[in-house]
Amino acid sequence: MKILVVEDDASIAEAVAALLTKQQHYLVDIAADGQDGWELATAFSYDLIVLDVMLPKQDGISLCRQLRREGYQMPILLLTARDTGTDKVIGLDAGADDYVVKPFDFSELTARIRALLRRGNSTLPPVLEWENLRLDPSSCEVTYSNQALHITPKEYALLELFLRNNQRVFSRSAIIDHLWTLEDPPQEDTIKSHIKSLRQKLKAAGAAADSIETVYGLGYRLKSLSQEETSQAEAAELELNWAQQQTMLAVAKAREDFKAGISDRLAVLEQTIKALNNGTLDTQLRQKAEQEAHKLAGALGSFGFAEGSQLAQEIEHMLQDTTCLDQTQSLRLCELVMQLQQKP
Structure with a gap:
């Protein structure tokens, strides 16, 4: 089975790819933006696409809609950090087959992928x-x-x-x-x-x-x-399935890699706080910080850092407000970023 993962968060994309490769022996290609995702999806044959909603160049909903409009029938699983009924309806109406909200459990994600692959070709037996x-x-x-x-x-x-x-x-x-x-x-x-x-x-x-x-x-x-x-004796069952071992190792490695790079990912938020304190925060930097907080919320939660994920979500919600931040809100935003710097 060959799967395309379209995800601009490298830590999430690499972790998902490692799991699908080691646990299920799937072949996985990764695209970091919607444009690359479109080019790969139309150039090669994939059994399933894992598609993030928030992507550079072309968002996941538009890409999903474009693929369906061009007649591509492979199952599409959407990933997003937004858990609202409206977003789910839009995604499913665009042609997605399933919808997983970040932060997600990696084992559940792989199970949903297996279910979609079975559903995608109902003539194939599970065994x-x-x-x-x-x-x-x-x-x-x-x-x-x-x-x-x-x-x-x-x-x-x-x-x-x-x-x-x-x-x-x-x-x-x-x-x-x-x-x-x-x-x-x-x-x-x-x-x-x-x-x-x-x-x-x-x-x-x-x-x-x-x-x-x-x-x-x-x-x-x-x-x-x-x-x-002639039949031969049935082999003794392994105490721990090899695939389960590989899954645990892949998640642990991805988690450690994510922790090691967390300080670099906070740079945009730190830059935003500095600009806010200097009175020079513009719309472009604010939107960039909102997007980074959005991705951090999903990644932190998926790797098991629930408290950090909640902090990132609160930062994202504050930055989504287009009105000017008053003094109390500015202090709260600074406090949240400082707390996030101490996590995970």
Whole structure:
């Protein structure tokens, strides 16, 4: 599965991409603004788009509406820090399939993505089976005759591609297009190595040596497995699922990276306070600070810093007021920024 994440907050985008890559073995491309999102969405085939509402160059609602107007049918999941009924209605009316409000729980987000992918192609069963071969996308477990196969993420992606398209022959270039991101396309010989390794693991589990068949001059496809193969003992269950471990590690790393860069993200708010105290705060800087507070509220909450998220939300609401701040409001705004500097 290939997913496009359109999100200008790098910390959120990278965390979501890491989770989808490590937990679900999805391929993920990232766009930092609406214009890049449009160019990627129209140039490549994606199974789902995760789309932030507040974006530079083109907002998420407009991009969603434009994609639907041009006939693109992939599921679209909107992300926003605004939890109002009006925003939800506008987003859904624009063609979005679901709507998640920041701050969000990463596990819930991935669950919603899995649900949309299932809904997006209702003909696909939740568990993929090909005779004795079984792949469960929800847990990322692969078994042959009830024996667990320990395969790499790229081997998993290959197997899922063949199982979801079991009548199709894939050329090496088609496999690269489906299973690699734009930044790291491999040489075609790399595909041969992955196929060879996957065949060996399937054979070791009892499958036929040519269970992944080479169609000379065309590519590869899944071959019907022999009915004469004998079953083997079911592998013992792992105490902690590998995917769950990877999810925990990815969230922890993203959280630490976010903490390390929080001071840089407060620069606009500090600049705003300085301008406010000097009486030089203009509309452009005020709007820029409002947008940064908006993004901080979502990121802080998603990474588990609830108190910091509440502070950022209050800052955003104060900056949204277009009237001039009186002395009491100015002091409160300064106090909020100072408190946020001490968080998380």
